Amino acid sequence: MENPISSAVEDYLKAIFELGEKDIKTQDLADSLKFSPASVTGMLKKLSKLNLVSYKKYYGVSLTKQGRLMALETIRHHRLIETYLMQALGYEWHEVHDEADRLEHVISENFEERIAKLLGNPSYDPHGDPIPCKDGIMPQLLGQPLIDFAVGTNIKLTRITKQDSEVLIYLAENELKPGGVFTIEARAPFNGPLTLNKGKKPIPLSYQLAKAIYAQAAI
Amino acid sequence: MENPISSAVEDYLKAIFELGEKDIKTQDLADSLKFSPASVTGMLKKLSKLNLVSYKKYYGVSLTKQGRLMALETIRHHRLIETYLMQALGYEWHEVHDEADRLEHVISENFEERIAKLLGNPSYDPHGDPIPCKDGIMPQLLGQPLIDFAVGTNIKLTRITKQDSEVLIYLAENELKPGGVFTIEARAPFNGPLTLNKGKKPIPLSYQLAKAIYAQAAI
DNA sequence: AAAAATTTTTAGGCATGACTAAAAATATAA
DNA sequence: TTATATTTTTAGTCATGCCTAAAAATTTTT
Numbered sequence: 001m002e003n004p005i006s007s008a009v010e011d012y013l014k015a016i017f018e019l020g021e022k023d024i025k026t027q028d029l030a031d032s033l034k035f036s037p038a039s040v041t042g043m044l045k046k047l048s049k050l051n052l053v054s055y056k057k058y059y060g061v062s063l064t065k066q067g068r069l070m071a072l073e074t075i076r077h078h079r080l081i082e083t084y085l086m087q088a089l090g091y092e093w094h095e096v097h098d099e100a101d102r103l104e105h106v107i108s109e110n111f112e113e114r115i116a117k118l119l120g121n122p123s124y125d126p127h128g129d130p131i132p133c134k135d136g137i138m139p140q141l142l143g144q145p146l147i148d149f150a151v152g153t154n155i156k157l158t159r160i161t162k163q164d165s166e167v168l169i170y171l172a173e174n175e176l177k178p179g180g181v182f183t184i185e186a187r188a189p190f191n192g193p194l195t196l197n198k199g200k201k202p203i204p205l206s207y208q209l210a211k212a213i214y215a216q217a218a219i
Numbered sequence: 220m221e222n223p224i225s226s227a228v229e230d231y232l233k234a235i236f237e238l239g240e241k242d243i244k245t246q247d248l249a250d251s252l253k254f255s256p257a258s259v260t261g262m263l264k265k266l267s268k269l270n271l272v273s274y275k276k277y278y279g280v281s282l283t284k285q286g287r288l289m290a291l292e293t294i295r296h297h298r299l300i301e302t303y304l305m306q307a308l309g310y311e312w313h314e315v316h317d318e319a320d321r322l323e324h325v326i327s328e329n330f331e332e333r334i335a336k337l338l339g340n341p342s343y344d345p346h347g348d349p350i351p352c353k354d355g356i357m358p359q360l361l362g363q364p365l366i367d368f369a370v371g372t373n374i375k376l377t378r379i380t381k382q383d384s385e386v387l388i389y390l391a392e393n394e395l396k397p398g399g400v401f402t403i404e405a406r407a408p409f410n411g412p413l414t415l416n417k418g419k420k421p422i423p424l425s426y427q428l429a430k431a432i433y434a435q436a437a438i
Numbered sequence: 439a440a441a442a443a444t445t446t447t448t449a450g451g452c453a454t455g456a457c458t459a460a461a462a463a464t465a466t467a468a
Numbered sequence: 469t470t471a472t473a474t475t476t477t478t479a480g481t482c483a484t485g486c487c488t489a490a491a492a493a494t495t496t497t498t
Contacts (some may be wrong), residue, residue, distance in 0.1 A: 008455065009445060026476060038455055041477055046455090059474060088307070089333045102325040108318055114308045227485065245446060258486055260447055277446060278491060323494090 007105035010074045012043055013052060016063055017071035023060025045179045072132040077104040077112060079125035079132075084115045093126060093177070094168035128159030128178035128214065143214035146194060147207065149184050156181050159214035167209065171197045181218050226324035229293045231262055232271060235282055242279025252355035291351040296323040296331060299349075303334045305345045311386035312345060312396070341407035347378030347397035347433065362433035365413055366426065368403050375400050378433035386428065393422045400437050 015032045017190045026044070030037040044061055047053040050069030063071060080101040085091040085098050091099070116122075123139040125131055128137035143158030158179045160171060171177065175198070185197040194210040205213070228289055235243050245263070247257040257407045261281055268271040269284030300319040300365045306309040310318070335341075342358040349358035362377030376399045380388060390396065394417070398423060404416040413429040424432070 003453095006454075034455060035455090037475095037476060038458075038478080043455075089330070089331070089337070090327075092370070095329060098328055100329060102327075103322070106321040106325055108321075110310075110314060111304075111318060114310070118308070123400075221484095225484075254485090254486060256446065257448080257488075262485075407460095 005070065008043070009050075009052070010049060010070070010105055012040075013063065013067050013071035014074045016053065016061060017068065018073065021062070023056075023062055029061070039080055041111075055094075069136050072136045072138070073134075074104055074209065076134070079129055080112060080115055080119070080122075082106070083119055083122055083125045083131070084128070084205070087119060088115075092169075093172045094165040096126070097163045124178065127161070127163070128157070135218045144215045146184070146196075146210040146213045146215055147187075148207070149215065149217070151184050151187050153184050154218045155164055155184060155215035156180065156218040157215045159211060161214070162209070172212075176203065176213070179204075180206045182215075224289065228269075228271070229264070229289070229324055231259075232277040232282065232286050232290035233297075234292045235272065235280060236294065237289065239270075241269040242275075242281055242282070248280070254389060257360045269353070270306065288355050291355045291357070293323055293382070294349045295353070296326055298348055299331060299334055299341075300326070300343055302338055302350070303343055304346045306338060307334075311388075312391045315345070322371060343397065345397070346380070347376070348380075360433075362435045365403070365415075365424070365432045365434055366406075368434065368436070369401050370406050372403050373400065373437045374403060374434035375437040376434045380426070380431045380433065381391070392431075395422065401434075 001003050012029070012031065015029055019028055019032060026037050029044075033040065044053060044055045047067065048055040051064055052070060053061050054064055055061045063126065075178070079101045081103050082096040085096045085099060086093065102150060103104075118120045123131055124142070130141060132138045146155070149155055155175060157178050159178060160168075160176070162168065162171075176182075176196070180198070182196040182198050182203075184194065185202050186195040188194075191207045193207060194205050230252065231248070234248055236247060238247055245259050247258050248263075249259045253260065254366050263272060266280075266286065267274040270283055272280050274280045274282055294366065297319045301315040303377060304315045304318060304362045305312065314331045342350055343361070347361065349360060349408050358380070365374070368374055376395060376397050378397060379387075380391075381387065381393070391398040395401075395415070399417070401415040401417050401422075405414040407413075412426060413424050413425060
């Protein structure tokens with residue numbers, strides 16, 4: 001009767017959470033999970049029956065309070081694990097995501113607590129993503145997209161919202177990670193690339209990429 | 220066509236390996252895995268088709284070379300993880316087994332290598348069980364069962380072949396773990412209990428338990 | 439060696455969770 | 469507003485891997 005939650009369910013809840021507050025469309029979920037829309041519909045019915053999701057046919061889904069909490073727990077696992085892999089096991093930035101995607105479903109409360117404590121209960125992971133607290137409270141998102149800053153501004157990076165290996169390797173090579181301080185050197189018109197500088201050589205970033213990198217104004 | 224190996228398959232291979240060299244009976248496997256004999260038969264047919272096992276109906280199973288290597292890899296994962304959990308995360312002895320049983324199926328080669336290196340490529344886990352090398356070579360088993368030693372002998376514990384929480388808690392409380400040095404103080408006749416001593420108070424061990432604890436003669 | 443007991447296998451089911459193809463609903467265009 | 473296009477759902481499959489009940493093979497007893 002009281003079945004344990006499967007990783008499939010956890011993946012759906014996480015994906016719904018990450019698609020936002022509004023009513024999520026079947027298609028968007030299917031794209032995000034790389035499943036067929038038909039499969040998604042099937043699972044949504046199941047999640048609905050489990051009261052993890054509120055689902056209106058042809059209209060969209062959103063998480064119930066319970067489903068949201070469950071999504072947050074998985075995300076907490078994921079982000080703690082990513083932090084731990086880098087901090088304690090010397091993983092590179094681009095290596096952590098896939099590993100965390102598997103581990104997040106199997107670690108115990110015990111494991112979670114131990115690594116959280118060891119890391120000093122961090123509020124942000126190595127990408128600058130907030131790590132939800134155990135009570136489901138999410139630390140605030142820090143910063144705004146790079147493209148929102150004027151040329152000449154000094155900024156401190158807060159968050160990188162990309163996880164493609166190639167991008168992360170490029171960024172890591174240029175020390176573009178949360179905490180890094182740079183100046184916005186230039187910005188080409190018509191959604192052209194943006195150039196950062198740290199005193200060394202300038203670092204060009206495509207418009208798309210600059211939209212995915214968040215920062216705060218710095219001294 | 221080329222499917223990834225499931226954890227179910229890994230569990231079967233591990234169980235077969237741990238039941239020994241000889242032809243393993245369906246019933247023994249079923250008991251060990253806590254599945255019905257019918258389910259075991261079904262899976263054995265599948266493993267046979269995958270060339271992981273050589274299976275003769277009504278007779279028994281044993282691992283093929285390939286299956287053995289796969290079993291050893293899972294066991295290596297398990298034992299490295301147990302070692303890591305205690306050494307790096309401060310787990311208690313009795314907490315590691317279940318956690319390792321879940322993690323062993325999902326960690327990457329990368330993870331395995333990193334924790335192995337961090338631990339200094341250990342050859343034995345916290346229970347004294349040998350950790351297979353990556354090439355499938357198993358370090359030798361150390362020691363003999365406690366009941367093989369004469370009263371008065373000084374012994375060094377090498378291996379505890381039990382994983383019941385309660386037993387492990389009892390043993391840990393009395394510092395009975397691999398490396399511990401004791402004297403065999405007494406042994407009751409007719410397969411009665413055995414008493415160890417370390418200068419403090421004597422530690423009684425049931426015959427059954429004493430059979431499951433291995434040691435070497437010490438100074 | 440035949441009968442009885444035990445073990446193992448076969449047969450048939452079920453839950454999970456993916457898929458494709460076709461039907462139905464909704465949204466867009468004419 | 470009707471026709472067309474798109475999205476979503478339904479219907480039906482399939483693989484995995486467990487289960488129980490019954491049949492078949494093997495082992496033990498008499």
